[in-house]
Amino acid sequence: MDELPPKLLNTLSKAADVVRGHRFFQVYSHYDADGVSSAAIIAKTLIRAGKEFRVTLFTTLNDNNMKTIRATKADCIIISDLGASYIDQLDEMDTPVIVLDHHTVISEAKRIVYANPHLYGIDGMTSGCGATMSLLFAVAMDESNWDLVQVAFAGIAGDRQHINGLSGLNTYLFEEGSRRGFVTRTQGSLVPSGNLMTRLFLDTDPYIRGVSGSVEGVAALMKEAGIPNDKSYSDLSEDERSRLASLIAVRLTEQGVQLSSMMEVARDRYELRDWRMDAEHLSNLLNSCGRSGLGGAGIAAGMGDERCLKIASDTDEEAARGLVAAMVELDRRGLTQMTNFQWFDSTDSGYTGMLCGIAMQSIADPTKPTIGMNRSNDPVNLSSRGMFSQLERGIDLAAAMREACASVGGEGGGHRIAAGGSVPEDMVDQFLRNLDDILGRQLAEGKKE
Numbered sequence: 001m002d003e004l005p006p007k008l009l010n011t012l013s014k015a016a017d018v019v020r021g022h023r024f025f026q027v028y029s030h031y032d033a034d035g036v037s038s039a040a041i042i043a044k045t046l047i048r049a050g051k052e053f054r055v056t057l058f059t060t061l062n063d064n065n066m067k068t069i070r071a072t073k074a075d076c077i078i079i080s081d082l083g084a085s086y087i088d089q090l091d092e093m094d095t096p097v098i099v100l101d102h103h104t105v106i107s108e109a110k111r112i113v114y115a116n117p118h119l120y121g122i123d124g125m126t127s128g129c130g131a132t133m134s135l136l137f138a139v140a141m142d143e144s145n146w147d148l149v150q151v152a153f154a155g156i157a158g159d160r161q162h163i164n165g166l167s168g169l170n171t172y173l174f175e176e177g178s179r180r181g182f183v184t185r186t187q188g189s190l191v192p193s194g195n196l197m198t199r200l201f202l203d204t205d206p207y208i209r210g211v212s213g214s215v216e217g218v219a220a221l222m223k224e225a226g227i228p229n230d231k232s233y234s235d236l237s238e239d240e241r242s243r244l245a246s247l248i249a250v251r252l253t254e255q256g257v258q259l260s261s262m263m264e265v266a267r268d269r270y271e272l273r274d275w276r277m278d279a280e281h282l283s284n285l286l287n288s289c290g291r292s293g294l295g296g297a298g299i300a301a302g303m304g305d306e307r308c309l310k311i312a313s314d315t316d317e318e319a320a321r322g323l324v325a326a327m328v329e330l331d332r333r334g335l336t337q338m339t340n341f342q343w344f345d346s347t348d349s350g351y352t353g354m355l356c357g358i359a360m361q362s363i364a365d366p367t368k369p370t371i372g373m374n375r376s377n378d379p380v381n382l383s384s385r386g387m388f389s390q391l392e393r394g395i396d397l398a399a400a401m402r403e404a405c406a407s408v409g410g411e412g413g414g415h416r417i418a419a420g421g422s423v424p425e426d427m428v429d430q431f432l433r434n435l436d437d438i439l440g441r442q443l444a445e446g447k448k449e
């Protein structure tokens with residue numbers, strides 16, 4: 001993309017005008033990596049413009065949070081990575097409102113300033129996220145804000161919009177950002193970036209059996225590759241890098257990991273000049289803060305505060321330790337096989353949704369969806385993950401989870417490839433049987449087509 005759509009440019013300059021005309025701002029954003037990146041970009045932009053503000057993160061935008069927004073005491077409200085589902089209600093408020101979102105458009109704004117890729121025929125799921133829109137607003141305020149494109153890439157990585165290559169507005173950000181030297185694209189690898197001993201131990205994308213979560217396993221792999229223990233990815237010679245990558249590929253293949261999953265792991269990396277780390281790493285740091293209730297530290301970290309970056313890094317490492325330990329335990333216990341799916345219980349560890357995704361990619365039978373279950377509350381919480389090859393055979397987890405949960409008095413839904421739900425504790429066995437039937441039916445119908 002060489003040029004931004006005129007309608008978007010028009011909205012952005014309107015947003016900049018509104019901001020210039022006010023003094024005190026309330027910023028609302030989402031608590032995930034994209035939301036925290038968006039908030040950090042907007043906060044930095046407001047500071048540079050000499051404005052005052054307060055930031056609040058929401059886990060989601062619902063009727064209750066909408067009440068909070070309505071009661072806001074500020075000259076102007078900025079909402080990032082949220083808002084698309086409440087445009088009509090925001091339109092009715094008296095306070096000036098700017099929404100920078102990328103979720104599905106339900107209605108167009110009549111009064112408020114509303115930027116969303118979908119409004120210009122650009123897919124907000126793949127080609128522009130909350131941080132993308134926030135960065136475009138920042139540079140509409142002042143061209144000198146282009147350095148914040150580095151933080152925007154943490155948001156892009158957080159929403160996984162870089163996985164299959166950049167597109168749409170994100171391409172525009174990359175071209176402008178790399179031309180100015182802020183972002184560099186490097187070829188991906190199965191070898192993690194950063195300190196190898198640490199990252200091989202902590203990373204679960206991919207989960208390498210016998211290596212991830214095992215100090216001895218990591219040391220043995222490094223020894224086999226003939227690489228000293230204290231090396232980082234950036235220290236490796238071409239030779240060392242490919243030796244280590246090959247050894248990892250062999251392990252993953254033995255473990256049954258699909259080539260498509262390995263290609264996804266070896267996706268392009270986006271190095272952030274002033275951060276001395278890649279976009280995914282910064283994304284993980286901000287995400288961990290947001291999800292641990294340390295949103296303030298996350299936003300400050302995204303604004304470059306060294307002390308908060310340290311807090312973010314410690315928080316992220318602690319979360320990664322918990323996750324990899326839970327994954328090692330799940331791998332030891334194994335998954336329970338049904339005819340048309342496989343499942344596990346992660347009541348003890350939590351991390352159900354994340355374990356479900358990792359298990360599907362790394363240790364599960366790739367031909368069947370994976371279901372994770374957390375029974376610590378009634379109703380029981382459920383996660384499900386599939387693979388693209390399953391969708392091609394007729395699997396639709398959004399529909400299957402909706403129907404199977406509803407069949408026992410619960411509720412479920414989501415995306416075709418990843419869905420969630422909840423069911424009453426005493427109906428779990430019935431749910432599992434019903435889900436097996438429903439998936440079987442989807443596969444039979446898929447075969448006919």
Ligand SMILES: [Mn+2]
Nearest residue numbers: 034081130159
């Ligand atoms: Mn987002």
